[in-house]
Amino acid sequence: EAGVTQSPTHLIKTRGQQATLRCSPIxxxxxxxxxxxxxxLGLQFLLWYDEGEERNRxxxxxxxxxxxxxxxxxxxxxxxxxxxxxxxxxxxSSEGQxxxxxxxxxxxxRLTVL
Amino acid sequence: QKEVEQDPxxxxxxxxxxVSLNCTYSNSAFQYFMWYRQxxxxxxxxxxxxxxxxxxxxGRFTAQVDKSxxxxxxxxxxxxxxxxxxxxxxxxxxxxxxxxxxxxGTQLTVWP
Numbered sequence: 001e002a003g004v005t006q007s008p009t010h011l012i013k014t015r016g017q018q019a020t021l022r023c024s025p026i027x028x029x030x031x032x033x034x035x036x037x038x039x040x041l042g043l044q045f046l047l048w049y050d051e052g053e054e055r056n057r058x059x060x061x062x063x064x065x066x067x068x069x070x071x072x073x074x075x076x077x078x079x080x081x082x083x084x085x086x087x088x089x090x091x092x093s094s095e096g097q098x099x100x101x102x103x104x105x106x107x108x109x110r111l112t113v114l
Numbered sequence: 115q116k117e118v119e120q121d122p123x124x125x126x127x128x129x130x131x132x133v134s135l136n137c138t139y140s141n142s143a144f145q146y147f148m149w150y151r152q153x154x155x156x157x158x159x160x161x162x163x164x165x166x167x168x169x170x171x172x173g174r175f176t177a178q179v180d181k182s183x184x185x186x187x188x189x190x191x192x193x194x195x196x197x198x199x200x201x202x203x204x205x206x207x208x209x210x211x212x213x214x215x216x217x218x219g220t221q222l223t224v225w226p
Contacts, residue, residue: 004157033214040122042218043158043202056212090157103214105150105157 002027004106006091012112013081021076021109025093031055032074033094033103034066038087046089049074081113117141120203120217129226133190137203137217140184144205144215147179149188152200152219161201162188193224 005024013019025032034046045058049068063079072093078085088108094101120137127133135149146165150158162177164170164186170177176189186205190197203217 035216040218042120043204043216045213045215048213058213092157102160102163105159107155107157 004091004093004104006089006106006109008109009107010110010112012114014114015081015083017081019078019081019085019111021078021089021091021111023074023076023091023093023106025072025074025091026104029093029095029104030072031094031096031101032068032072033092034074034076035090035092036060036087037090037108038084043090047076078111083113086111086113117215118203118205118217121220122218124221124223126223126225127193129193129195129224131193131224133193133197133222133224135188135190135201135203135220135222137186138184139186139205139215141205141207141215142181142184143207145208146206147177147186148204148206148214149175149177150202150204150216152202154199158202195224195226198223 007022031050033048035043037043047066048056052068066076068074088110090108092103092105094103118139149162151161152158164177164179167179167181174191178187200219200221202219204214206214
């Protein structure tokens with residue numbers, strides 16, 4: 001069974017640009033979560049989508065947004081990139097609603113903002 | 115105060131040692147406790163999953179939860195170089211909190 005996939009693997013942008021990151025969950029999983037992992041800061045929760053709806057949002061500015069498509073894949077958009085947005089962005093998926101279900105992580109997208 | 119505190123290390127031990135990794139937390143609503151392992155340049159993978167207080171054992175790994183002290187531990191017996199990774203604790207407090215809370219992760223190196 002295929003795991004969670006993310007694209008691209010690496011992304012290099014300049015300050016002020018927009019970045020789009022993509023995630024495909026495990027087949028049968030309806031929930032998708034996005035996390036930011038900056039050096040030394042651990043996993044910071046960004047967004048949780050389930051059945052196409054945003055269920056919860058972490059403490060990030062509105063320029064971080066996303067959506068979930070009918071096939072449960074998801075997109076994370078970061079507008080007006082800042083240098084401190086450089087991080088590993090991880091996507092996870094789970095079968096049902098809520099974090100009590102095991103979350104399976106993808107390999108991440110490394111975003112570098114110059 | 116952060117919801118979950120975890121010493122980032124780094125922790126370096128010889129092969130065969132017993133490793134103890136710990137997290138403390140402040141929110142008594144947390145009910146489910148997890149340990150994830152993250153190898154370099156990879157996403158985290160679930161290692162252990164426990165509910166409420168008590169112990170859970172899986173091979174060389176033992177997870178302990180003490181809700182009265184708001185303290186969780188992961189023990190690794192007979193540690194191997196392949197255990198070298200970052201270990202993250204995570205906690206879930208139900209739909210009211212609506213998300214997992216992660217510790218910063220502890221970087222572990224097991225040398226031969």
